[in-house]
Amino acid sequence: MRFLRTTLVLLVIIVLLPLLAVQLFGGxxxxxxxxxxxxxxxxxxxxxxxxxxxxxxxxxxxxxxxxxxxxxxxxxxxxxxxxxxxxxxxxxxxxxxxxxxxxxxxxxxxxxxxxxxxxxxxxxxxxxxxxxxxxxxxxxxxxxxxxxxxxxxxxxxxxxxxxxxxxxxxxxxxxxxxxxxxxxxxxxxxxxxxxxxxxxxxxxxxxxxxxxxxxxxxxxxADAYTFAPLRLTAGDLTVEATGSLHPTEAGVVTDLELSSSSGNLEDVLALLPPAYAAPLEELETRGDLSLSATVVGPWSARAYPRFDGRLALTDGRVESPRLDVEARDLDLEASFAYVDGPTGGVQTFSIDRLTGTVDGDEFAVQLRMEDLTDPRITFEADGSFPVAALSGFLASDMLNGGEGTLQLSQVTLGGRYADMVEPRRMGRVSTGGTVTFVDAALTVNGQEVMLPTGTLVLDDNALTLTDLEVETGDTRLQLSGTATNLVPVLFADSLNTRDAALVFNATLSSDHFDVGELLALSGPDAEVQESSGPVTLDSLGQRARERRGRITELLNGRFEATIAEWRWDELAGDNFRGQLLFSPGQVTVRGLTDAMEGEFRIDATTDFGLLTHTRARITADDVDAETFFLQNENFGQEFLTADNLSGRLNARMLLDLYYDDAGEIDYPRLRAQVGMEILDGELHDFAMLENFAFALKSGDLERVRFTRLANFIEISDRTVYLPAMLIQSSAINLTVSGTHTFDQYLEYYVKVNAGQVIANKISRHDDKLEVLPARNGLFNLYYTITGPLESYVVETDKSAVKDDFRRSAYRRDRIRAALEESFQTPIELLPTLEDTDE
Incomplete structure (x- = not known):
């Protein structure tokens, strides 16, 4: 009992004494x-x-x-x-x-x-x-x-x-x-x-x-750090380092040995920089890795230590659930070496052997890079590779999925990397081998593009393409030709700072060519577009414009094109024969085509700069006027439509079209100068002419035939400008000028042959609709038509009409001069209109 009391007192003293000391001396x-x-x-x-x-x-x-x-x-x-x-x-x-x-x-x-x-x-x-x-x-x-x-x-x-x-x-x-x-x-x-x-x-x-x-x-x-050892573990991968580091004023002097006998391919990929690892994130991998290396020498802003060692992978496997690709039996032997030479040592890296199978087809790859500060590359590849892997390894948001294979036969690439990215020095780079497309298909920007057949042959800087078939939607193309500078284009940076461009001369043939389907390959994804609001659509359209600009920046050449049928939205035609010309940032379409029951000659250049801009020269010969208005969707107006007009149309058109980020025409920037004539035509159910007839108290204006309707027209600032023109019809002859805005505001000036008006009032209805002769009457009537389309006002004003006729003569001459300069030919559509007194 005494022992217990003594023990308890000692314990209390042992516990309380430090606590008491802390209270007394803690501060x-x-x-x-x-x-x-x-x-x-x-x-x-x-x-x-x-x-x-x-x-x-x-x-x-x-x-x-x-x-x-x-x-x-x-x-x-x-x-x-x-x-x-x-x-x-x-x-x-x-x-x-x-x-x-x-x-x-x-x-x-x-x-x-x-x-x-x-x-x-x-x-x-x-x-x-x-x-x-x-x-x-x-x-x-x-x-x-x-x-x-x-x-x-x-x-x-x-x-x-x-x-x-x-x-x-x-x-x-x-x-x-x-x-x-x-x-x-x-x-x-x-x-x-x-x-x-x-x-x-x-x-x-x-x-x-x-x-x-x-x-x-x-x-x-000694200012030194010696590891004995240092182990770094990431997942199942453990890397062990032994040796020393010696800091200096310039950097660090290294003398290290690295080794790893445990780990797998997945853990190694996880350590890659995101820029390289992003295309590999969805891959499922496995494989046994081993590593042994030495790192010796100074590491500073101007120098790197020498790396020597080996990396091996056995029983590797890579799967991509998204792309439905599986590579098996992967064996890799890679080495790092520092090679001494007459001018000093250079660091090298090589894949001495990479073999395996993809979907049962074998492949083999070798790669050597000498002097990592100024790399000299030697690459060789043989075997079959899945097309689906392209979207996995190319960092592009436009490619997704794929089918079929690329068969590579003795494909080689050799030379300095600095020469490969510089088009002017591609003569120092060697390439060779053949690439064959076998039932290939890619999903490009949500659209399926099939490449059933085609062969590409590499011979140094020359490339020969034979019978490459391209199918998307209803479009069918076949391409053949030659090109240079493929390698600089593949290695071009996002801004193309070295002005790399594929220089080519090729043929393009097609039984059906849909322009809208091809533009969709670089436009907003259809599903994304449907689910996006206006602001998002603008941004998607801007990305599409930038993509098209990026593509055309990398192309410089021509296609000799023959197209049996073509379509662009509502426009359609047959038998196109001409050229598609590409220059950095621009595409030119030049040729002849049958369309709208007549023929068109087209020379149009689209520039993908800060603003997408098309400048076009178009000649229309013997075209059906009703179809012309119908396929052009009445040019976005409801004043004069395909339902009101028939006849044969001839025209020369000079167009400046600008597009917004959504790909639609920017109408405030639209400018057009047109010289046109419609022969043997008819106006019917034309509301304004019928209302004008009521104002004149004249009949026969519900259906009006004319032999020739011709004029020069200008469009700018969302306004159609109509210089003074003679309308010689079956009901009445009159001269008209004026303007018509895209917001349907009218300002017309009209001179009517009064003698014919009186004659029509006392004559019977002309069932044959014969065109009246063009002659000056004993006196003329002058009218102005102004106001919105729904509520315009007709008034008599001789001086205003004659003043506008004189002003419009200057506009007519200016339009004619611009067309003659652009088309390099005289254009005479109208005789000089004489302004006669009563």
Whole structure:
């Protein structure tokens, strides 16, 4: 019983005595620790609050600093933490204060190195307890830190010398060692969430989780770090590094050995930069990987260490559920080597062998890259490759899915990469081999494009295309021809800064050609377009315009075209024979076609610049006027439509068309100059003429025949301008001029032969609708017709009519001169209109 009482008293003393000491001496101890930190680090430390705790880190004391900010040696923010705890020995209650550990929680640590090698963490030195010297053991607080822990600490690292930028979070990290010693072993265990690691413009480890386990000898005297070893784990992949790093003013001198005997293809792909990994994200992969390599030499802004090693993959498999592609039996042997030469060493990388099968068809690939700073590439490929893989490996939002195969036979590419991207130096690059399309199909921008057959032969910078069939919707094309500069076009950057263009001369034949279907391949996806609002449609249209501009920027050549049938929305024709001419940023259509029961000669150039603009010269010969108006959808007006007009039309038209981002004609910018005539025609059920007849008290205007209706017309500023013209009809002869806006506002000026009006009033109805002779009467009547179409007003005003006739004569002559200059031929549609008095 006495023993129990004694034991209980001792336990109470053991427990209560430290607690009592904490209450009595906690404040002074905490203040001394804070003072020692400020004195030792010799930088600005701001602490909102602090206290001393025994229970929080028993059997140690803990000085908890709250709201801590520490300035770096360059004045930048080095550390900000909600809690920084200094771990003390219990003996610190009764003797010298001894700090042997630090914990940082919920903070942010920023480490910067400038181009000269200066860091923001060059704080005051730290003397180990074991070191002898004048200052050893001096002062009321002794620093003997052998462990540091991080919990949920964000680390920002930027090194301007190595052009490295990293952001990661240490969810849990422990560092142990005699940090103050000049040479000691640092043991590290850490769980890291890497937001990104940027190295010289490339992003690695994007959003990846890593585990780190390292035993590192740190030698401050030699300024060296030796790993024995360092293990980095991502998924099932573990890479082990042994060797040393030696920081210098220029960068880091490396002497490392890397190895990995565990891991799979999926884990390796996960470590690729996003720019390369994006097309591979949906792939399902497996395969056994092994890696052995050495990294030796300086690593700085101007130099790279030499890499030597091998990478092997066996029993590999890659599947793409979206593309329905499966590659099996993949075997890869790749090597890194540093090769000495007469002018120095160069780093190389090669895929010595990559073999496997895709959907049962075998393939083999070899690749060698010499001198990674100025790469010389040698590539060879044989076998069958799925077309569906193109959309997976080409970073394009226009391609999706595919069927069929590309058969490659001895396809080779060799030369310097700098020459491959420069069209003027393609003579130094060699290519060879044959590519054959076998029942191929691609989904391009939501539209299925089939390529059943076709052969492409490479011979250095020359390309020969034979009988490539292209089918989409109702469109059927067959292409054959020759081209140069394919390689620079394939390697062109997004802005085509080197002006790469495929120079070609080819033939195009088609039994049916739908222009709208081909434009849809570069336009907004149909499903997306239907589900988008006006703002989104504008943005989709802008993307379509940029795509078309991008495509035409890469083309420079001509197609000799023969097309049996063609269609563009409501327009349709037959027997097109001519050329499709491509130059950077432009497409020209030039040729003849049968359409609208007549013939058209077309010379139209579309420029895909900041504004999509078409300038067209069109000649129409013996065209059916009713069909002309019908297929052109009455030119967007309801004043004079296909239902009101018949006859044979001849015209020369000079058009300037601009398009908005939705691909529609921008009518405020539309400009047209037209010289036209309609022969043996008829106006029927023309409301304005019938109303005009009522105003004149004249009949026979419900159905009016004419021998020839001719004039020069101009369209600009959403207005149709009609110079003075003679209408010689079966009911009445009159001269008319004026304007008609797209908003249906009329302003017409009319001179009527009064003698014929009187004669018509006393004559019987002309069933044969014979055209009246053109003659001046004893006197004329003058009318103005102004106002909206629904409520225009007819008034008599001789001076206004005659003034407008004189003004319109200048417009008529200007239109004629513009047409004659453009078509390089005299154009005489109308005799001079004489203005006679009564």
């Amino acid at each position: 002074p101890i905490a203040r001394q620790v804070v003072g020692a930190l400020n004195e030792r680090l010799q930088t600005e430390i701001v602490i909102q609050d602090y206290d001393l705790s025994l229970l929080r880190s028993f059997p140690y004391l803990s000085v908890d600093l709250h709201g801590v900010t520490v300035a770096g040696s360059d004045g930048s923010a080095l550390l900000a933490s909600k809690r920084l705890a200094c771990r003390l020995d219990l003996s610190s209650l009764f003797g010298k204060i001894r700090i042997n550990g630090i914990v940082v929680e919920n903070g942010k640590l920023q480490l910067f190195t400038d181009v000269d090698g200066n860091t923001n963490y060059q704080l005051a030195g730290y003397t180990s307890v074991g070191d002898e010297g004048a200052d050893a053991g001096a002062g009321p607080v002794e620093f003997a830190i052998d462990e540091a822990r991080l919990r949920n600490v964000v680390l920002v690292y930027q090194d301007a010398r190595l052009r490295t930028d990293a952001l990661l979070t240490a969810t849990s990290a422990t560092f142990s060692g005699d940090f103050g010693a000049r040479q000691y072993v640092l043991n590290t265990e850490a769980e890291l969430e890497v937001a990104y690691l940027d190295q010289e413009g490339y992003r690695y480890l994007d959003g990846k989780s890593l585990s780190l386990d390292a035993h590192t000898t740190i030698d401050h005297i």
